[in-house]
Amino acid sequence: MFDRFRSRLELSGWLTAETAFRIGAGRSTEVVGTDLPVVRDALGRPYIPGSSFKGVLRSRLESLVRAVSNNRKVVCNPAESEEWCITAQDMQEFKERVREVDARQRDEVLTERIISESCLLCLTFGSPWLASKVLVRDLLVDESLWFGQFQIRDGVAIDRDTETAAEGKLYDYEVVPAGTRFGVRLLMENGEPWQWGMLFIGLKEFEHGYVPIGGSKSRGLGWVRLNWEERKLFLLDGEEGEARLEKLIRFLDGEGFEDVGDQMVRTWIEAFKKKLAKAAGQVMV
Numbered sequence: 001m002f003d004r005f006r007s008r009l010e011l012s013g014w015l016t017a018e019t020a021f022r023i024g025a026g027r028s029t030e031v032v033g034t035d036l037p038v039v040r041d042a043l044g045r046p047y048i049p050g051s052s053f054k055g056v057l058r059s060r061l062e063s064l065v066r067a068v069s070n071n072r073k074v075v076c077n078p079a080e081s082e083e084w085c086i087t088a089q090d091m092q093e094f095k096e097r098v099r100e101v102d103a104r105q106r107d108e109v110l111t112e113r114i115i116s117e118s119c120l121l122c123l124t125f126g127s128p129w130l131a132s133k134v135l136v137r138d139l140l141v142d143e144s145l146w147f148g149q150f151q152i153r154d155g156v157a158i159d160r161d162t163e164t165a166a167e168g169k170l171y172d173y174e175v176v177p178a179g180t181r182f183g184v185r186l187l188m189e190n191g192e193p194w195q196w197g198m199l200f201i202g203l204k205e206f207e208h209g210y211v212p213i214g215g216s217k218s219r220g221l222g223w224v225r226l227n228w229e230e231r232k233l234f235l236l237d238g239e240e241g242e243a244r245l246e247k248l249i250r251f252l253d254g255e256g257f258e259d260v261g262d263q264m265v266r267t268w269i270e271a272f273k274k275k276l277a278k279a280a281g282q283v284m285v
């Protein structure tokens with residue numbers, strides 16, 4: 001890959017549970033305690049795996065983009081290998097074709113091909129052939145508000161044959177209570193304006209509290225709301241020579257970022273709309 005560092009978008013804030021939620025850790029094998037515990041960090045506190053948050057964000061954006069175009073070159077289905085924007089067979093063909101290219105340029109030509117054939121979601125969140133530009137840290141609980149207040153709820157096991165409550169088959173499950181909050185830290189490296197716009201559209205759904213996380217959503221669990229604390233962007237583009245090196249060194253010290261204001265976000269969302277319209281238009285003709 002010929003990736004050169006160009007920019008980093010850094011977002012941080014809080015995700016607050018508005019209802020109880022549960023991200024299950026699987027069935028407990030403990031004799032005492034709950035049948036279905038939630039995931040815990042090494043210190044026994046609840047947390048939200050960064051991969052879970054990113055997965056919910058991606059699938060939310062997939063369904064939004066699918067409302068405009070269902071073509072796999074615009075938004076593919078990562079759950080079905082036959083419906084990926086670049087299938088394993090496509091990849092095989094690309095590789096065979098680049099054999100004709102001069103050996104020194106093969107990787108570059110292949111990379112360009114992958115980028116031009118990937119859907120908008122894979123270009124941003126990664127695919128089997130492309131690294132993700134979005135990194136989400138594990139969301140750790142706000143320690144100032146957490147004192148071990150897990151809650152246990154009763155569930156009723158459903159008999160799969162009769163679809164009625166199976167008599168005597170009670171189980172309990174653990175939840176993290178409403179009001180618990182978690183630190184969010186999200187990075188996008190080397191994104192383009194349309195990708196920042198897409199990211200903010202997806203995150204807006206969390207800001208408005210429209211996206212539930214975790215399991216047992218039918219029981220009303222999982223409603224969360226996102227609030228920003230800091231949104232900042234570091235851009236290396238536009239600088240040359242010594243000034244560029246100077247800026248890079250400041251970046252390594254955590255300096256040289258600019259605050260991301262609402263106007264910038266609006267411009268990026270416009271860039272995303274244009275990109276989506278273009279991508280959807282290209283595959284229609």
Ligand SMILES: [Zn+2]
Nearest residue numbers: 076085119122
């Ligand atoms: Zn894709």
